[in-house]
Amino acid sequence: MNSQSTPVHIRLWHREFWLMAIANFLLAMSVYILVPTLPRWLLSTQHLSPMEIGVAMGAFGLGLFLLGMFVSFLVQHFRRNVVCIWAVIAVGALTVLLYYLNEQRFQSCDFQFIVIQRFALGAVFGLAQMVLTSTLIIDTSESFQRTEANHSAAWFSRFALSLGPMTGLLLDRLMGFSIVLLSAVGCAAVAVLLIMMVHFPFRAPQDDVPTVSLDRFFLPHGFPLFVNLQLIMLAVGILFSVVLSEMFYAMMMVGFLAALLSQRFVFRNAEVKSEVVSGLILMIAALLMLITRTQQIVFYAAPAFVGFGLGLIGSRFLLCFIKLSRHCQRGTSQSTFLLGWESGIAWGLGLGYALFYGDSDRAFVTSLVLFVVALVLYNFTHNWFCTHKNR
Template sequence: MNSQSTPVHIRLWHKDFWLMAIANFLLTMTVYMLVPTMPQWLVEKQQLGMVDAGIAMGAFGVGLFALGAFISYLVQHYRRNLVCIYAVLAEALLLGALYYVDGLNMRVNDPMIIIIHRLLQGAVFGLAQMVLTSTLIIDTSESFQRTEANHSAAWFSRFALSMGPMAGLLIGRIAGFHYVLLSTIVCAIAVAVLVLTVNFPFRAPQDDIPTVSLDRFFLPHGFPLFVNLQLITLAVGIILSVVLDEHFYSMMMMGFAAAILAQRFVFKDAELKSEVVTGLILMGAALLMMLTRNLPIVMIAAPLFIGMGTGLIGSRFLLFFIKLSRHCQRGTSQSTFLLGWESGIAWGVGIGLAVFQGDTTSALVAALILTIVALAMYHFTHVWFTNNKNR
């Protein structure tokens, strides 16, 4: 099978699925609203150097892996929706701590405190997001609809990649970073409420589940895909570290919408390799335009291309992970994709701040090099995938 088209089932879009998809969107918004605004706060208000600010932003990506090995144990021994809710409330408390510090105009003397805070935020966000995507969203869907459910719900969090920074920049410009933090707290609380309103059937706890395992956490035989995805998301993260323009993110959102239409009509019966290759070419073209041209049309076309390219790549890689998974590994494939996506972006933002320190040209050149390397690697990754897929 050289092409793949995800079917559409109207019955998938019932109330519980909508609530979980919106929860997925709001949960991701709590992270991306801080991407363009928190570094400014760290440098200007907390008087951290760019290197320390970059390490703090990148620490979030490290924290994502901290609790993953315990997910299977937690969801099998406790109510899975409550595990997600407690993790989201923990994130709200961590955001509340920042809100308190900013409200009192306090300065954190030791950068390590901020770094540890970001590690903890990454840990609880990763736990909540992995439980939500690998378990709760699947639980709201019939077995034959689960691939579509994963594919559709992921688009909600993907749109947060553009809407989160755009909202953060707008709120920060109009009302200040204090209200950006307040908005993230409101989003986190709304996620907890949405998950609480869905009735998930009680399942008797299993006693033979090991405390630490890779189940629902990481798919070892998907490592080549994981590395290829990381190269792409590192490039995206570096781009986000130097872009502080609401208009850029609004056009990026239009690119996501164009990617959805392209998947449905342009790539419906196309060769399986075409979406990722097209997405990487679009990203490379956008970066070349930003590096070589200073025209108004560039700020329209470049983010549009980046959004469309990122959307095509993200949705196709997610389906690759699903097709690579073996029996009862669907949830694990979701978590592996999530880790590759979110950690790559977090580390890209951190590298952009710590290494390039506002040098837009150098950052964009680095992102372009990563995109080219990812495209070259994908030729081999795709061959490996077609030889190893299980679905």
């Protein structure tokens, strides 16, 4: 099968699925709202150097991998929704720590404390997202609807990638960083309430589940796809480290909506390869515009191209991971995609602040080179995928 369009089942969009999808959106919002605002606070109020900010932002990406190997054990030995709820509560609690520091007007935070806070936030956010996407969302769907459920729920967190930073920048400008932090905590709190509103029947735990395993954590035979996705998101993270414009993220949302429509009408029966290639070409074009042009239209078109490209790439890579998974590995494929997406952004942000702070041209050129490398690599990755897919 060289093309694929995800079917639409109206019965998928029942109350429980809506609650889980919105919870997924709010959980992502609670983290993305800090992407452009936290580094600015650390620089201006806490007087950390750009290198230290880069390390702190990158620590989030490392934390994402910390608890993944325990996900299978946790959801088998404890109520899966309870595991997710406590992980989301921990996301909120760690953000409250930053609010406390800001309200106490500490002139200088300990650098190690900020790094540990970011690392821990990445760990609990990764755990919450893995349980939510690999288990809870799947459990609210019929077996024949699960690919569509994964595809649709991922769009909600993708929307948060534009709406989160845009909201954070807007709130920071109008009301201050304290309100940004309270908004992040509020998003996490509402996500907890939504998860609690869904009933998940009790399942007897399996006795032979190891404490540490790759189940629901990482798909080893998807590693080439994982590397290719990380290259792309690394470039996106570097781009985000120099973009502090509300309009940029607003136009990204326009691009996301265009990508969503194009998948339904333009790429419906197109070659699978066409979406990722088209997405990368759009993002390369966006970077070329940012590097070589200064007209006002560029600051509207370039972020729309980035959103359009990211929407196409994210949807296609997710479906590729699902197609690579073997029996009972759907949840593992979800977590692998999540790790590649989120850690790439975190490490890109870290590199952007540590190496390119104050030099947007070098950051744009580096992102451009990474996108070109990812495009060349994808031509080999796609052929490998076609040979190894299982669905």
